[in-house]
Structures are given as structure tokens and as C-alpha cells.
Amino acid sequence: MSVEDRILAGDRLALARLLTQIENEQPEGFEALSKLFLHTGRAHLLGITGPPGTGKSTLVNRLALALRSRTKEMVAIVAVDPSSPFTGGAILGDRIRMRDLSGDPGVFIRSMASRGALGGLARTTSAVVEALDAGGFGWILIETVGAGQAEVEIARTAHTTLVIEAPGLGDDVQAIKAGILEAADLLVVNKADLPGADKTVCALEASLELASGPHQASGHPGQLGQPDQGWQPPVLQTAALLGEGVDEVIDAILRHRAYLETTGGRTGRDRERLRAEVLALLGDGLLERFLGARKDVDLGLELEQVFARQVSPRQAVQSLLSRDR
């Protein structure tokens, strides 16, 4: 049986091995994925982002349990942690919080190192998610790295993005990081068992109000940043460690999923994501082709001129490209 057929038949080892090939950007992995592409597009992609230590993994554990029991669909989790920029190594520790999920054949957890990518996901996370989608997982939960501008990329990748905050991380409107409100379809204040959760909720609600002026985006069924008054991101509270508030989060996720389906927002997001993927690959491919066809041309010469401040980087590129014709 081919790898594709084994994965479609639910072979988890075959799936795990394909994910490794994809992570390593091996051609045979991408080849198998291309054959599986036809079987993708069914999963609902749920992004979970927010600062480190707010309880993302703990909440993912609870959400996965609840989704399993309430929707019966299979759940996959992709948990991304940062690679060391110095050694390239990584400690991937999200599974520590997900032990309740072990033993359930309807759950598949994969840890990924960011491998140098700075947007909160790894370069190959989308491809890994596609493979899981083809593998029949109805829900795919993607936990981002908890730092930097993680929310931007996940908002582009997922259908529903949850931004997780916790009390005490800077509870005033100014402290709320630019960008997270646009990224969030749901805001969750976790650790509601700790003092100060109400204050965080208030701060988030106040910022949301500020942001949702008459022409401001809040929620984004179609394109990112496109005005859409139909979805107001709710601010919810959970105590993931205790399992409190999780059902309300699931309710909101299901509402958002239904909302995207009835408004056509889901199709819009999928198209935007696929378009971005095609353009990115086209960019990579063109660069590769350009450099490959020009082994004779000494890029070094152009660079030397730039180093000497004789031509600007822009001029150097223009001259390289014009020589191409």
C-alpha cells in the first residue's frame, strides 16, 4: 500500500513518518502530501496563541477532551515551541500538560520546533496541518510559540483563533499588545482562579471597544482586517487547570464555526491562505530558478559593489534582473 493509502486508512505510524519528512522538507514527503491534497479541506483549524505560561497547553488539553466528547470527531494537536537560535536544538514540553489525552486513539499530538521561523509557527506547520487534515482529523488545534508576533501568522492559518491571556500580565488597555485584538476570534482569560482575572477581562473588553469603531475590523470572516461587524470576539474566562469555563469556550468555538460557514467566511479564509501559500512557494521557486540558471553570473560582483556603496541593493537587483532578458 502506498503511504497515501495507509494514511487515508488511518495508519498512525505512516502519518507520523510523513510528518517527519514534511518537517525535514524532504521531496518524498511533499510528493505524498500533494497526492493527499485532494482529501484536505474538511478539518476545522483552531489556533491557540498568547504569551508564554498563560496556560495554552493546559487549555488545549481540556479543549481536546471536550471536543472529543461533544463532537465525536478526531482531534489532532500541533504544538510549536521555539528552537534555540544558537544550537538549533529545542525542548518541546507541551505534552507534559496533555497527559489526559493519552490512550485515546482519536487523538494525535505532534510537537514541532520552530526551526528558525519567527512568526510563531514553523515553516512547515501548514503542510503538517494539511497532512493531518487528510488523515481525517476533524479538529486540528495549533498551539503557537508564545512570543513575538505569533498571533499574525496563526490568524492567517486557522479558521478560529483563540488568544489566551492570564491575570497580571499588564492589565491596562495600553499593555495589550498591538495586533492581538485583530487576530482574535475569541479572547480567553485563563487562570481565572487567580486574583485579578476580572481586571484583565475588563481591560480586554475596553480595548475591544476602542478597536471596534464604526469602520474597524473585529473578527475577519473573509480577509484579514476586512471590516466585519457580524462577529464580536467574546471575552471568556477559564481555569484550565480545574477544567472550569471550558464548555463555554467550546460553545463559542462552535458558534464561530457556524458563523463562518453561514457567512462564507470559511471559504474566504481558506482561499486567502491557499493564495498566500501559492505565492510564497512561487517566490521560493523563482529565486531558486534564478540562482540556479545563473551559476556563471557572479552575484559576488554585484554584492561587492553594494558593499562598497557604489550601487544600492535595489540597483543591484535591477541590474541582475535586467541582465536576465
Next chain:
Amino acid sequence: MAKKLRILIAKPGLDGHDRGAKVIARALRDAGMEVIYTGLRQTPEMIAEAALQEDVDAIGLSILSGAHMALVPRVLELLKAQGQAGLPVLLGGIIPDEDIPALRQLGVSAIFGPGTTTDTVVAAFTQAVRHDAS
């Protein structure tokens, strides 16, 4: 992108601290490996499941409780049953000398007692994986 080694570090059994396991995890990370760390009190079933889902290149088990003669064979048996026979398994902890031949016989790639340097452990992982790939 070059293939990265992925290593599962797991702590089966009931013993209550994982300082040693964490030291090893960090040493492997500093050697450029990706370490999936699963925390305390893992059952053999949990370890085998994680090894499968994460498609790791090797497993490091840390056992201080003395239950290695029960836990290690069980892990190896589960790995075999799920199609991962031959996946290198390395063992650290308090392992009496008289148990070592039996464990090696079962297929354990390397065994480290207390006081083994992290360099030795990193080298053993590197070698076990290379041996497995050839």
C-alpha cells in the same frame, strides 16, 4: 533543511523527581537535538504512544524507582507491536550491575548510572541513532 534528531525523554514509574531527566534533555538540546519531554509518571503505554506520534529517532528512559526490569521490557514490547522494533532505547538511573546484561540482551542501546557526564550521554545518543540508521 538538514534532518534534525528527535529524541523522546520520558520518566516511567512512580519516582517523584525528574532533575536528572531534565539535565539530559537540556544537554541534548544544546547538542542541537529536538527533545520531546513528557514529564513525570509516564506509563509504558504513554511512552510508546508518544514515540509513535512524534516519530522520534531514539528514546531515553530515566528510572530511579528500581522498577526497570518491569518497565523496560514492556516499553520495548509495545514499540515492537506498533512497528517500531529496533528504535534505540537508552536507559539512565539507578540500575544494579547484575541487571545490565539482561537489559542489553533485551536490546537497550546504552545504560548510564549516576555520575555519567552529559557529554557521554549525548555521544551515546548520537551513536545509537547512527547505528540504527545504518
